[in-house]
Amino acid sequence: MPPKSILKNSAVSTNAPPASSKPVNPRHLETAIHHARILEQRKVVERQVLDSIITLLDFPSTADADPKQPSAADARQFRDFMVPFQPSDYDSLIEERNIADKCGYALCPRPKRKAPSTARKQFVDTAKGVEIVDRKVLEVWCSDDCARRALYVKVQLNEEPAWMRQGGVGDKIELMVENADEHHKALPLRLKREAAPKAPAPKDEDDIAAAWAARDDALADLALERGEKPGRLSKANKDLMTENIKERVVASKPPVAPSLNEGQSHMAIEGHVPKTDAATAEQDEDEDPQDWDKHLPG
Amino acid sequence: MDDRENYGASMIRMWRVYRTAKQLCFDRGYQMLEEETQIPLAEFANKFMREDGEPDRGRMHFSCQPTEAMLAKYAVPPTAKDPNPPPQIGNIWVEFNADENVGLKQLRDYMQHLVNGSYYNGIMVCAKPMTGMALRLLRGSAGLEEGPKGGVDVFVEQDLLVNITKHDLVPTHILLSRDEKSQLLERYRLKETQLPRIQTSDPVARYLGLRRGQVVKIIRRSETAGRYASYRWAI
Numbered sequence: 001m002p003p004k005s006i007l008k009n010s011a012v013s014t015n016a017p018p019a020s021s022k023p024v025n026p027r028h029l030e031t032a033i034h035h036a037r038i039l040e041q042r043k044v045v046e047r048q049v050l051d052s053i054i055t056l057l058d059f060p061s062t063a064d065a066d067p068k069q070p071s072a073a074d075a076r077q078f079r080d081f082m083v084p085f086q087p088s089d090y091d092s093l094i095e096e097r098n099i100a101d102k103c104g105y106a107l108c109p110r111p112k113r114k115a116p117s118t119a120r121k122q123f124v125d126t127a128k129g130v131e132i133v134d135r136k137v138l139e140v141w142c143s144d145d146c147a148r149r150a151l152y153v154k155v156q157l158n159e160e161p162a163w164m165r166q167g168g169v170g171d172k173i174e175l176m177v178e179n180a181d182e183h184h185k186a187l188p189l190r191l192k193r194e195a196a197p198k199a200p201a202p203k204d205e206d207d208i209a210a211a212w213a214a215r216d217d218a219l220a221d222l223a224l225e226r227g228e229k230p231g232r233l234s235k236a237n238k239d240l241m242t243e244n245i246k247e248r249v250v251a252s253k254p255p256v257a258p259s260l261n262e263g264q265s266h267m268a269i270e271g272h273v274p275k276t277d278a279a280t281a282e283q284d285e286d287e288d289p290q291d292w293d294k295h296l297p298g
Numbered sequence: 299m300d301d302r303e304n305y306g307a308s309m310i311r312m313w314r315v316y317r318t319a320k321q322l323c324f325d326r327g328y329q330m331l332e333e334e335t336q337i338p339l340a341e342f343a344n345k346f347m348r349e350d351g352e353p354d355r356g357r358m359h360f361s362c363q364p365t366e367a368m369l370a371k372y373a374v375p376p377t378a379k380d381p382n383p384p385p386q387i388g389n390i391w392v393e394f395n396a397d398e399n400v401g402l403k404q405l406r407d408y409m410q411h412l413v414n415g416s417y418y419n420g421i422m423v424c425a426k427p428m429t430g431m432a433l434r435l436l437r438g439s440a441g442l443e444e445g446p447k448g449g450v451d452v453f454v455e456q457d458l459l460v461n462i463t464k465h466d467l468v469p470t471h472i473l474l475s476r477d478e479k480s481q482l483l484e485r486y487r488l489k490e491t492q493l494p495r496i497q498t499s500d501p502v503a504r505y506l507g508l509r510r511g512q513v514v515k516i517i518r519r520s521e522t523a524g525r526y527a528s529y530r531w532a533i
Contacts, residue, residue, distance in 0.1 A: 050434055054402060092431045099401035099429070 327368030388418025419448025
């Protein structure tokens with residue numbers, strides 16, 4: 001029989017995960033996943049904004065488009081793109097378009113205006129007199145009209161980032177256009193469903209089905225109010241909420257003030273009864289009064 | 299150096315940036331002669347000065363090939379599925395952007411150029427910091443199909459005026475290959491998560507182009523031991 005090694009079994013590597021790891025608390029796991037999903041949603045939104053800006057760099061689709069009367073398709077796409085934007089994102093869009101030497105308004109095909117000279121600061125005549133402004137400020141738009149139209153969009157944008165938005169607010173962007181009628185016609189009609197006409201002969205089953213349908217509708221409305229889109233990840237985490245509410249165990253006896261046992265009350269000092277055996281034990285130890293000099297040398 | 303008086307400030311500035319960019323490629327392990335990293339100002343001006351005395355950034359671009367040692371360092375161990383994997387490095391393209399503002403448009407053009415020229419990665423040196431959206435594109439582009447495989451490093455000229463690794467207080471950083479990393483982990487019986495870390499946004503990590511998961515060996519002078527080596531895991 002070979003001698004048995006006293007060393008650790010080398011087959012077990014230190015890299016192996018500890019075998020007796022605790023089972024994961026499902027609630028912690030749920031919470032972690034919930035937050036990870038929120039982060040993921042944020043990434044999706046940021047990516048979406050970036051893609052929109054890249055697309056809007058080459059807007060409008062035709063070179064002879066008129067910012068006053070954009071084509072219906074362009075206008076609709078622009079409006080859809082604007083929904084997840086924050087004002088700061090819109091500023092980046094303007095900046096990027098200016099770098100590409102275009103007017104800051106995404107529906108305008110013209111190049112940006114050139115300042116009269118290449119100096120860094122420029123004189124501008126305004127109603128209040130002459131003002132000195134940065135050249136950059138002058139070279140943002142192709143005309144004052146475009147500036148007005150672009151800022152008209154900007155003020156409608158929601159300051160809240162899209163992944164934190166509550167729904168129902170700011171998901172409708174209006175454009176300042178002169179052919180507004182065309183756009184509204186071009187939009188897909190989104191009429192609210194009329195309330196279902198009452199069934200002529202109400203039955204129990206129909207009632208139940210109608211009740212469930214009403215509940216589903218209400219849930220969908222609630223989801224919309226939370227800012228969810230159909231098909232997107234739900235923000236309401238059902239798993240983190242438990243529907244069974246448990247009462248705490250009720251004490252059977254009503255609570256009473258603490259009271260001492262009978263016969264002890266005369267020993268109590270401010271409600272505390274000193275232990276008598278401890279006192280006697282100490283006395284036993286201290287029985288020799290000359291104990292203290294035993295350890296002294298000499 | 300009396301010849302400095304003959305050149306404008308922007309010329310001298312660009313010369314220093316160019317020199318640091320060359321040194322950066324040399325230190326990362328690309329094929330380059332030692333002399334190239336120490337190009338004298340007169341020669342630089344000869345090559346890249348326009349008539350008006352300004353540097354011509356459009357002509358300053360260059361490309362490098364990795365050395366054998368660098369290819370070995372970035373080699374990937376073969377697997378059963380892929381018995382002969384290509385190393386995770388390739389030719390690099392360094393460009394100096396002359397535009398005042400660099401936005402999405404320039405960055406995407408640059409990426410397109412890298413992909414067309416089948417460069418593995420690129421370095422873009424721009425005069426001013428990029429716009430926020432361009433940085434966002436850059437962050438997301440490492441694993442993206444539209445950009446080059448190795449991603450794009452963006453430096454501002456200001457950052458390359460001096461070579462930070464030449465500073466007295468910056469210790470030597472040496473990138474470990476995959477083999478060396480696994481040997482290290484075995485020697486010290488570590489998991490890689492147990493190593494100290496370094497951010498990939500760290501100036502030296504950016505200089506060396508570290509990627510997530512790589513390990514650098516940092517060698518410091520030590521009063522007691524002469525040299526002291528420590529390791530950092532890039533995250």
